[in-house]
Amino acid sequence: NAGVTQTPKFQVLKTGQSMTLQCAQDMNHNSMYWYRQDPGMGLRLIYYSASEGTTDKGEVPNGYNVSRLNKREFSLRLESAAPSQTSVYFCASSPQSGNNYGYTFGSGTRLTVV
Amino acid sequence: KNEVEQSPQNLTAQEGEFITINCSYSVGISALHWLQQHPGGGIVSLFMLSSGKKKHGRLIATINIQEKHSSLHITASHPRDSAVYICAVDNTDKLIFGTGTRLQVFP
Numbered sequence: 001n002a003g004v005t006q007t008p009k010f011q012v013l014k015t016g017q018s019m020t021l022q023c024a025q026d027m028n029h030n031s032m033y034w035y036r037q038d039p040g041m042g043l044r045l046i047y048y049s050a051s052e053g054t055t056d057k058g059e060v061p062n063g064y065n066v067s068r069l070n071k072r073e074f075s076l077r078l079e080s081a082a083p084s085q086t087s088v089y090f091c092a093s094s095p096q097s098g099n100n101y102g103y104t105f106g107s108g109t110r111l112t113v114v
Numbered sequence: 115k116n117e118v119e120q121s122p123q124n125l126t127a128q129e130g131e132f133i134t135i136n137c138s139y140s141v142g143i144s145a146l147h148w149l150q151q152h153p154g155g156g157i158v159s160l161f162m163l164s165s166g167k168k169k170h171g172r173l174i175a176t177i178n179i180q181e182k183h184s185s186l187h188i189t190a191s192h193p194r195d196s197a198v199y200i201c202a203v204d205n206t207d208k209l210i211f212g213t214g215t216r217l218q219v220f221p
Contacts, residue, residue, distance in 0.1 A: 042118065042200070042211030058208070090157060097207055103147065107156030 002026050006091050006106035013081040013113045021076040021109050023091030029104070031097040032074035034058075034066060036087040037108075043090065049074055050097035081113045117141050120201050120212040127219050133188040135215045137201030140182065147209070148175050148186050149200040157200070160186075191219045 004025045013019055025032065030051045035043040045058030049068040063085060065077045074093075078085060091106040121136045137146070148160040161168050161175040163184075168175050172191075177184040188195055196219050201212040 040213060042116070042213050043202075043209075044211075045208055048208075092157075102159055102162050103209070104159065105149075105157035 004091055004093055004104050004106040006089075006109050008109060009107065010110050011112070013078075013111065015082060015113060017081050018077070018079050019081065020078075021089055021091075021111075022073070023075065023106060024073045025091075025093040025104070026072065027093060027095075027104065028071070029093035029095050030071070031094045031101075032068065033092045033094075033103075034064075034074070034076045035090045035092065036060065037090060038087050046076065046089075048097070081111075083113045085111065086113045087111060116212070117205075117210050118201055118203055118212040120199075120215050122215060123213070125215060125217045127191050127217070129192055129219055129221050131191050131219075133191050133195070133217065133219075135186045135199050135201075135217070137184045137186070137212055138182060139184075139201075139203050139210075141203065141205045141210065143203040143205055145204040146177055146184050147202040147204070148184075149202060151198045151200060151214070153197070160199075188217075193219045193221055195219050 007022045033048040034046040037043050044060050047066040049055045052071045055066050067075045089109045092103045094101045094103045118139045145164045147162050149157050151157045172189045174187040198214040198216050200214045202209045
């Protein structure tokens with residue numbers, strides 16, 4: 001069972017470069033999420049997609065864009081990377097948005113911006 | 115003050131010890147999640163609970179809604195339990211995460 005697959009696992013970017021983090025789930029979940037994890041802080045929501053065709057900003061959306069390509073895939077794009085975006089990024093999915101649904105997380109992407 | 119507080123931040127134990135990790139929250143919730151993250155690894159969901167107690171193997175999670183408090187217990191701890199344990203609460207369609215408790219279990 002693949003669950004939630006993220007690529008790449010590691011990436012080093014120079015300031016100003018762009019890149020797209022890919023996320024795919026094979027559980028037929030409707031909702032997908034992008035989080036970032038920084039030392040000493042809890043995971044913070046960047047963007048989410050409650051269902052195919054919809055996306056919404058989370059707590060820390062500045063500097064990012066997302067695309068819900070289809071029900072399976074939810075990508076996160078950094079148009080012009082900054083050192084403040086150095087972080088570990090996690091994609092997650094759940095059957096529905098809202099309460100009382102479990103979440104499945106990917107294995108993370110460790111991004112360093114120099 | 116963070117909306118989700120975990121204690122302790124760091125915990126070391128000898129193999130076989132009984133472990134307790136605490137989570138307190140200050141917002142209304144519909145469910146609370148316990149997650150496990152191994153070094154350099156992904157995040158795995160351990161429990162989702164909205165009342166009472168759940169058990170899975172050597173892990174037990176409890177929640178007291180009135181006191182806004184949850185505990186994660188590990189019985190007969192083992193070095194493979196070494197990980198970061200994260201508490202997260204479901205609050206109006208989004209998860210709010212604690213900063214995690216780093217557990218190290220030594221043989």
